[in-house]
Amino acid sequence: MSFYPICAEYNDAPLAEQFGSVTEHDVRRALNKTTLSPEDFLALLSPAAIPFLEEMAAKASQLTLQHFGRTIQLFTPLYMANFCTNKCVYCGFNTKNNIPRSQLGPDELEKEAKAIAATGLKHLLILTGDARAKSSPEYIESAVEILRKHFPSVSIEIYAMTKEEYARQVEAGVDGMTMFQETYNEELYPDLHPAGPKADYRFRLDAPERACKAGMRVVNIGALLGLDEWQHDALKTGIHAAYLQDKYPEVDIAVSLPRIRTHVGDAFTPKSLVSDTALVQNMLALRIFLPRCGITISTREAPDFRENILPLGVTRMSAGVSTEVGGHTGEDEDKVSQFDISDERSVDEMCEVLKKHGYQPVFKDWHPLQEAS
Amino acid sequence: MNNDIFKLGGLEFNSRLLTGTGKYADDSVIPDVCEASGSQIITVALRRVDLESDTGNVMDFIPKHMQLLPNTSGARTAEEAVRIARLAKAMGCGDWIKIEVISDNKYLLPDGYETAKATEILAKEGFVVLPYVNADLYIARSLVDAGAAAVMPLGAPIGTNRGLKTREMVRILIDEIDLPIIVDAGIGRPSEACEAMEMGADACLVNTAIATASDPIMMAKAFGRAVKAGREAYLSGPGAKHSHAKASSPLTGFLHEG
Numbered sequence: 019m020s021f022y023p024i025c026a027e028y029n030d031a032p033l034a035e036q037f038g039s040v041t042e043h044d045v046r047r048a049l050n051k052t053t054l055s056p057e058d059f060l061a062l063l064s065p066a067a068i069p070f071l072e073e074m075a076a077k078a079s080q081l082t083l084q085h086f087g088r089t090i091q092l093f094t095p096l097y098m099a100n101f102c103t104n105k106c107v108y109c110g111f112n113t114k115n116n117i118p119r120s121q122l123g124p125d126e127l128e129k130e131a132k133a134i135a136a137t138g139l140k141h142l143l144i145l146t147g148d149a150r151a152k153s154s155p156e157y158i159e160s161a162v163e164i165l166r167k168h169f170p171s172v173s174i175e176i177y178a179m180t181k182e183e184y185a186r187q188v189e190a191g192v193d194g195m196t197m198f199q200e201t202y203n204e205e206l207y208p209d210l211h212p213a214g215p216k217a218d219y220r221f222r223l224d225a226p227e228r229a230c231k232a233g234m235r236v237v238n239i240g241a242l243l244g245l246d247e248w249q250h251d252a253l254k255t256g257i258h259a260a261y262l263q264d265k266y267p268e269v270d271i272a273v274s275l276p277r278i279r280t281h282v283g284d285a286f287t288p289k290s291l292v293s294d295t296a297l298v299q300n301m302l303a304l305r306i307f308l309p310r311c312g313i314t315i316s317t318r319e320a321p322d323f324r325e326n327i328l329p330l331g332v333t334r335m336s337a338g339v340s341t342e343v344g345g346h347t348g349e350d351e352d353k354v355s356q357f358d359i360s361d362e363r364s365v366d367e368m369c370e371v372l373k374k375h376g377y378q379p380v381f382k383d384w385h386p387l388q389e390a391s
Numbered sequence: 392m393n394n395d396i397f398k399l400g401g402l403e404f405n406s407r408l409l410t411g412t413g414k415y416a417d418d419s420v421i422p423d424v425c426e427a428s429g430s431q432i433i434t435v436a437l438r439r440v441d442l443e444s445d446t447g448n449v450m451d452f453i454p455k456h457m458q459l460l461p462n463t464s465g466a467r468t469a470e471e472a473v474r475i476a477r478l479a480k481a482m483g484c485g486d487w488i489k490i491e492v493i494s495d496n497k498y499l500l501p502d503g504y505e506t507a508k509a510t511e512i513l514a515k516e517g518f519v520v521l522p523y524v525n526a527d528l529y530i531a532r533s534l535v536d537a538g539a540a541a542v543m544p545l546g547a548p549i550g551t552n553r554g555l556k557t558r559e560m561v562r563i564l565i566d567e568i569d570l571p572i573i574v575d576a577g578i579g580r581p582s583e584a585c586e587a588m589e590m591g592a593d594a595c596l597v598n599t600a601i602a603t604a605s606d607p608i609m610m611a612k613a614f615g616r617a618v619k620a621g622r623e624a625y626l627s628g629p630g631a632k633h634s635h636a637k638a639s640s641p642l643t644g645f646l647h648e649g
Contacts, residue, residue, distance in 0.1 A: 083603050085550055087414020140441065223637045235465075268494035310497055376416045382441040384465065387474045 020224050021261050025254060029204050031262060033250050033340055040064035049073055054307045059256050061305035063249045078305040085310050090372055091334045091380045092365065093141035095175070096130055097343045098122045098161055102215030103146030106200070108245065108278060108286045111147045112216065120343045121152055127164050133346040135168040137338050137365035141322040142169040143196065148177040148216055153181045159190040171384040177215060178225035184232035193384060194236035195229045196274065197222070201245040202254035206289075210245060225233040226258075230266035233364045235384070237262060238314060240274035243297070244288035252300045253356065256307055263308065272312025272334065277319075294323060298330060305331035313326045319372075324361055328375050337368035395626065397594060399571055400487060400519035401433075404459065406431045407461065407588065408618040409573065409581035410611070411598025412439070412449050414550075420589065421452040429619075433457045434489050436464035437479045462489035462519065469508035476513050488513060490522040491541070496537045499549040503530035507537050514538025523575050525577055526560035531568045541570050543596065546587065547577025550599045554583040558590070565591040581610075581617030588621025 037060065044353030045067045048058035061067060062074060099121035105185055110117070122130060123326045134142065135218060140166060146153035158176060165172050184195070199222060201207055207219045216222060225239045227300060234286040239258055241251035277292045301313060313331045315324060317339040324335065339361075363371070369379040397404040410430040412421060417586075418456035425433065433453055441448050453459065461479035466472035469492060470508035476488040492505040506522045507530065514520045519540045524530050534542050544561050547553035554577065555561065556565070565572050571593035578584050584595045597614050 084552065084599065087599070087602055088416035089414060138444065140444075263497055267497055270496050310499075373417065378416050378418065380439070381444065381447075383438055385438045385440070385475070385478065387471055387478075 019265070021227060021258055022220055022223055023048070023263060024257065025202055025223065026204070028250075028254050028257065029202070033253070034247070036060060037064045037249055040066040042066055042069075044307075045070050049306070056253075056257055056260070059303060059307040060253055062306060063252055063256075063299065067299065067303070068295070070264055071295070071302065072303040074299070074306060075330055076379050078302040078331045081305055081309045082145070082329070082331050082333070086333050087378075088376055089378045089380045090328070090332060091141060091193060091383050092139060092337045092368065093143055093171075093173075093334060094134055094137075094139050094336055094338050094346075094365070095143045095145055095341065096134060096165075097145050097341060097345060098127065098183065099146040099149070099153045101149035101152040103150075104148045104215070104216040106214075106216060107210050107212070108242070108288075111151070121146075121157075122161075122344055124160070124164060126344055127161055128349075130344060130346045131165050131168040132303050134338070138381050139338065139365060140169055141171040141173070141384070143173045143175055143194075143336075145175045148214060150177065150215070153177075155179065155186060158192075159186060162187070162192055164192045166386070170382060170386050173238070178222045179216075179228070181228040181232050184229045184234060188233045191386060191388065193234070194238065195226070195234050196238040196240075197225045197229070198240045198242055198276070199223055199255075199258070200242045202241060202251055202258070203246040206246055226262060227265075230269045231263060236270040236272060236312070237266075238272040238274055238312065240276060240314075240316070242278055243292045243300070244274055244278035244338065248289050248292045248296050248300065252303070256304050259304075259308055259311055263311065270312060271308075272314055273304060273308075274314040274316065275304075276316055298327060301327065301331045320360040325371060327374060328372075328377060337363065338365040395622065397571075400521075404431045404458070405429075406615070406618075407594040407622055408584070408615055409434065409575075409594055409596035411596065411603065412436070412453070413598055414602035415607065415637060418447065418449050418452045421449075422454050423608045424601060424611040425454050427608045428601070428615040430611075430615065431456070431458055431600075432460055434460040434462050434598070435484075436484070437461050437475050437484070438465045440479075440482065440484070442482060458487065459485050460487050460489050461485070462523075463491050463509075464493075466490075466492050466509075467494040468492065469505040469512070472505070472509040473512050476509075477516075480518070486517060487519040488521070490520060501525060501545070503527060503533075506530070508535040510534055511537035514540075522574065526557035526564060528560075528563055528567060531564050531570075535568060535570055538580050540572060541573050541593070542568055543573045543575040545576040546574050546583065547579075549576045550580025551577050552600050552603075553577055554579055555587055558586075561587065561592065562590055581613040582623060584614055585617040585621035585624075588618050589624045591625050594618070 040061045044061040048061045079155040100111050211217045241255045278288045310334045316332040372379045397407045406429045408430045409432040412435045461484040463475040464473040492502045510520045510522045523543045531542045547556040572591045573594040574587040575596040581599045601610045
């Protein structure tokens with residue numbers, strides 16, 4: 019079983035027509051339901067739902083409070099390497115980009131880990147570019163061994179792996195994985211990912227499911243909104259999350275909602291501009307469709323916006339972020355980031371902001387069942 | 392009422408309301424919640440406990456007089472629940488443990504079979520085991536055999552605030568199971584806790600309804616009073632309910648006339 023045939027059906031469907039034909043009545047019906055169908059979710063993502071945003075916000079806010087309380091889990095990404103063999107047209111790490119490439123060794127990792135741990139954060143997301151020869155599964159495992167001494171929760175956002183490789187990461191102490199399909203549009207996908215391992219649409223699409231099968235506790239998925247019509251990718255992301263949630267109920271399924279940002283290299287024009295209203299509509303529809311799904315918002319978003327959306331469904335936020343390799347120790351002036359961030363506030367500043375808005379910043383929400391060696 | 396002691400795990404308590412520590416905007420409200428509710432037993436998820444933290448630790452806010460009830464939130468199997476219980480004990484959280492084994496993140500319904508397995512292992516190791524389960528007579532009986540100190544049937548799925556949806560099943564457990572019955576999960580309003588106690592439940596555990604209230608302290612107070620009122624109603628033996636009016640001069644009264 020795979021999500022692929024389900025996704026293919028949506029890729030073949032006349033989605034623009036379907037979004038355009040949603041009526042006010044369809045939106046009302048979706049809003050009055052307890053359990054929503056994919057059609058209801060589509061209705062909430064449609065232009066017909068825009069006049070209902072306030073009602074959707076009230077419902078999403080209530081559902082989030084009920085299931086997650088007034089808490090926001092904090093984490094930060096640690097970029098371990100930026101070597102990459104892909105040619106993703108929208109990414110700063112594109113192999114064609116002439117940028118300084120580096121990879122953290124054990125000592126540098128230890129330094130980075132200590133610097134992050136000093137902020138109090140306990141949840142860490144580690145990232146590498148897509149370069150197996152450089153950032154091999156063994157390299158990731160040995161990095162996890164170092165990092166687990168400082169963090170009870172270590173998640174990975176790396177290239178797509180086999181089920182066996184994910185199982186090895188779980189064994190090494192990884193408890194979560196993030197995988198962005200970028201766009202679910204199979205026709206558009208090759209234009210955006212012309213070369214490199216990431217060009218394999220199907221292998222990437224099935225990666226979250228392989229991680230679920232391998233025993234990963236938290237699986238976070240998402241599309242890079244703006245690469246395709248945002249409603250289309252938002253719909254398929256939600257359907258993908260629902261599929262995983264139904265098939266792997268023991269796994270915490272979460273969704274990230276990133277919008278395309280500027281990067282080093284050739285100018286790239288997104289297919290659709292994702293406005294603040296659009297992102298909010300996506301978040302509200304997702305929360306109402308999947309009440310228990312985690313929702314992650316990154317520092318791609320501006321400080322004011324991040325604060326305003328706190329009650330609307332967010333459960334996890336990054337803080338104290340650097341998207342550069344070794345960026346937390348700040349010793350190298352030649353560092354290049356994967357993308358520009360909008361919210362540069364420190365962990366302490368984020369905590370103050372959350373408290374000011376009546377939310378508890380949660381630093382630790384997992385205790386490993388095998389102690390770090 | 393002063394002699395109405397709640398006996399659990401070899402200890403005696405005056406309060407029959409158990410509280411939780413999750414979902415608060417700020418953990419610093421916990422002591423006030425405990426005081427307002429009168430609760431003497433508090434549950435905490437081990438996954439949230441961070442004894443090394445400089446940034447705040449939920450344990451710092453739990454009043455010293457409270458009986459700590461660590462829970463195994465996050466456990467998906469009996470084996471994981473057992474490991475979490477042992478970790479909690481090793482971290483100095485004592486030998487009471489609330490077993491939560493949940494492998495369905497959509498509804499957060501407990502796995503009775505895995506819960507019973509974990510209960511048996513931990514009870515043999517000397518833990519005071521309080522298992523959270525569906526309101527099911529067969530599971531409850533297996534928990535009695537496994538050595539549980541109480542049975543904690545849900546009123547409705549965790550965090551839903553939907554009230555005592557399992558009323559009839561809980562009533563059967565109260566009638567049939569010779570262990571304290573603590574209604575846990577789903578209770579959203581003080582009146583619902585009151586009803587559970589009136590039925591004969593030995594205690595209630597309430598977290599979401601208090602933590603997500605606009606005024607958690609006032610809500611905690613309301614729950615404390617409701618649990619007491621329900622308990623008093625139960626002890627006082629309410630009159631029987633009738634579906635029709637009872638004439639004060641019964642039609643068959645003449646049969647008893649001399």
